[in-house]
Amino acid sequence: MGSVDQDWCDTLRLGFWWRSFFTFSRGYEKMKVQRLDRCKDTQKLIPFISAGRLRAESTESFVHGSHLDIWWRCLRCSKVFTQSCRTGLFTTQGAFKTYRLFGAVEDLTLKEWWLTKGHETFGESITTLQVTLYVKRKNSDALEITVDAMQQVSSQLAGKEFGFWLDQICLLNSRQGLLSDAPLSWPIYRSRIALEAMSQLLSIMEIHELIIRNAPQTCLWQIGEQLKLNSKAMTKGDDYPSVIADKHKAMGQTVSSYLKKGRCLVDNAANGLFPKY
Known part of the structure; x- marks a missing residue:
């Protein structure tokens, strides 16, 4: 590659690692801090939740770094979903159901989408009651659900919210266990596929798309070296x-594998199956 293309790749690599450092390298610490921050944020919203006056502007921060965020990113990456939203023609029932949930996401930031559509669909999942654990007991139909309840919340509201979460958890346990089975469970959802892994796949897809668009002669191994995706294949x-x-071949195969898995994640998400490779 020439110097201009090299500079372009270096810039993208810097942006990639800047965005993803805390997600990939310090995911556990981030998760703990995020939980504490959200608990504090929820306490501030209690009067508005109790009065039924929760506004999109005050809830947007809850979406960042969640499974809902990743699902939204998948739809942004799906060219088929984008085209279907433009034409109004959807090839599967799952794709149309996904459109009804998210609407069109093309050319929207996460904040813009949340303010115009997301909060309307998913905002009721932000509750005063915080579900901290849910498991299905072995050899039984019983569910064990642990919650944190704020003292200043009325028993009537707490009971209503617990019923809401019980319904969502039952939906998750009665089907495949995908978020798409119970979309409103997004704040408490736990996936077998790590959030960090999905975020990395989407970042690689996004960077690949940008590089190929601006420097179409770029090889996959060059992208892999820039992102250091396979330490054993670094020249x-x-x-x-x-x-x-041999190393170029191995690195190219690594990038190809990431892209294939990412495309499967995106295609399934656009067809109403998330998260699923």
């Missing part, structure tokens, strides 16, 4: 040509 200055060729 060194003293490598023999045959070794370099």
